[in-house]
Amino acid sequence: MAYKVLGQLAAAATTEEALYAVPASSSTVVSSIVIANRGATAATYRLAVKPTAATTLATNHYLAYDVSIAANDSVALTLGITLAATNAIRTYASNTNLTFTAFGSES
Numbered sequence: 001m002a003y004k005v006l007g008q009l010a011a012a013a014t015t016e017e018a019l020y021a022v023p024a025s026s027s028t029v030v031s032s033i034v035i036a037n038r039g040a041t042a043a044t045y046r047l048a049v050k051p052t053a054a055t056t057l058a059t060n061h062y063l064a065y066d067v068s069i070a071a072n073d074s075v076a077l078t079l080g081i082t083l084a085a086t087n088a089i090r091t092y093a094s095n096t097n098l099t100f101t102a103f104g105s106e107s
Helices: none
Strands: 004-010 017-021 028-037 043-050 062-069 074-083 088-093 098-106
Touching: 004 017, 017 028, 017 098, 028 043, 043 074, 043 098, 062 074, 088 098
Parallel strands: none
Antiparallel strands: 004 098, 017 088, 028 074, 028 098, 043 062, 043 088
C-alpha cells in the first residue's frame, strides 16, 4: 500500500464540502488529516465521515464539531480510520481561510 494525498480542499465559508470520497470497489485507510488556518483570525471546523447509505450528514457522523483553530496555525489529526467504497469525508469551515488535506492509502 502506497500512502498519498487523498484530497485537498480550500474551504468555502459555512458550506459543507467533500474532501474525499472512496472510489467504487475500493477501500481506504485515512492515516491523517491536516487542517491549516491561513488567516489572521481564529476559525472553527467540522469533520465528518458520511457512510454510503446516508443521504445527508447526521449528528453521529461527526469526528470533530466546531473545533477552534488559532490564527496562522495548523492541526494534524492522526486517525487510522478505514473507509468502505463510496464513503466520504466531509468538511465545514467558519471562514475561507482553512485548508484541509487528507493522507492515506487506497486498495
